[in-house]
Amino acid sequence: MERSASYFVQPLKLHNIGEVIMDADVLIIGGSFAGLSAAMQLVCGCRKVVMLETNKASHGFAQVSHGVLGLGGDTPQEIHTTALSQLNSYSSFQLVEDVADSVEVLEEGFAVISAQSDTTFMAKKLILATDIADRLPDIPGIKERWGRSVIFYPDSHGYELKGHPLGVLATSDLSFQQAVMIPEWGATTLFTQGQFRPEEEVLNHLLARGVRLEETPIAYLQGEGDSLGGVILDDGRKLTLEGLYVSPKAGLAQSFVSQLGLELEASFHGQVVKVNGFKETSVKGVFAAGDISNSVQDEALAIVSGAMAGVGAHRSLISKR
Structure with a gap:
């Protein structure tokens, strides 16, 4: 009752x-x-x-x-x-x-x-x-795209980005585990920011999964509105990205x-x-x-x-x- x-x-x-x-x-x-x-x-x-x-x-x-x-x-x-x-x-x-x-x-x-x-x-x-x-990395363009084209967990927000160029911004050694998952949805670049370097066994796993490593730090993000079109590196190069995974x-x-x-x-x-x-x-x-x-x-x-x-x-x- x-x-x-x-x-x-x-x-x-x-x-x-x-x-x-x-x-x-x-x-x-x-x-x-x-x-x-x-x-x-x-x-x-x-x-x-x-x-x-x-x-x-x-x-x-x-x-x-x-x-x-x-x-x-x-x-x-x-x-x-x-x-x-x-x-x-x-x-x-x-x-x-x-x-x-x-x-x-x-x-x-x-x-x-x-x-x-x-x-x-x-x-x-x-x-x-x-x-x-959530304490995000202090990189221009991340905060305004958080939850849209800059995201955290691929199992929740991966399918919608499948087939597009994707990146992982390393914030700790645990980001290597995140990068291993991402190639399921698209070509993946791991941005080490020049601070994080995977050990040989982890590196081999990343490479076997097709992950590309980029050691030059990201300077800022580009794109229309909260969409992501690419990242500009400290050396001036632009890499096309449509999704960036970050672990806050x-x-x-x-x-x-x-x-x-x-x-x-x-x-x-x-x-x-x-x-x-x-x-x-x-x-x-x-x-x-x-x-x-x-x-x-x-x-x-x-x-x-x-x-x-x-x-x-x-x-x-x-x-x-």
């Missing part, structure tokens, strides 16, 4: 500072793909869920989602709107447009203070599903990651929150999903990650651990 709207605890006034308390089984911070997916698992399990987001979530950098089963070609905003309308049909779900400012670990749960409304959100479990900040460094800007003392680990694009198979972090009762914990930024993987976090939080509530 579906629970009524009174399933939510009514707001209570604290006597000392006038804050408002909103109670839930699980508080989800972040309303992008991972957060929405986690919420769906929990409301289907008849759990009280409060999602805290600004309604300005970036939903990643792409204009259109590719490689997402049943959703290919939809914009991230369209997917967000559809998912939110489905969640709103459950009386145990509540969306609050606000920003988390600080978090406190309690004896039996967590208290999250908002930045805008001075509200205190109380929850037994916490799911972090926030976006990360991830920035975990949220202060509550450090407030909770969450353990981090290295990933392809920088540090992410370390989680177990059910997306629980090093702090019991705190789960992390999506880009904040995934080694690869991808819409489909974010959805799966969120679902696992929702299942993990639900299991944790049942076992009361």
Whole structure:
């Protein structure tokens, strides 16, 4: 039987500072793909869920989602709107447009203070599903094309560029792995920027895959609008390119990651929150999903990650651990 709207605890006034308390089984911070997916698992399990987001979530950098089963070609905003309308049909779900400012670990749960409304959100479990900040190389022309013709993950944004000249801009030794994948879609040049040199075994693998190495650094990108037509090298040469793959460094800007003392680990694009198979972090009762914990930024993987976090939080509530 579906629970009524009174399933939510009514707001209570604290006597000392006038804050408002909103109670839930699980508080989800972040309303992008991972957060929405986690919420769906929990409301289907008849759990009280409060999602805290600004309604300005970036939903990643792409204009259109590719490689997402049943959703290919939809914009991230369209997917967000559809998912939110489905969640709103459950009386145990509540969306609050606000920003988390600080978090406190309690004896039996967590208290999250908002930045805008001075509200205190109380929850037994916490799911972090926030976006990360992409730190791109400081090369003119990259930022304005990011998510269009300058992209990150070929499995999500490779098919649409197939048959065109492509490049990989090395930002670390891990970029060699990225370059090995790209020839599936088009002739590939790896730009080492004169800083990164693959070891012999890796080099042989790249060459066997048909990857061409260019050691002269890229000076800037050229093209009409957000399209890419080519790159200009430091020595003045122009190489024709229609797609450039870049691995940005991830920035975990949220202060509550450090407030909770969450353990981090290295990933392809920088540090992410370390989680177990059910997306629980090093702090019991705190789960992390999506880009904040995934080694690869991808819409489909974010959805799966969120679902696992929702299942993990639900299991944790049942076992009361």
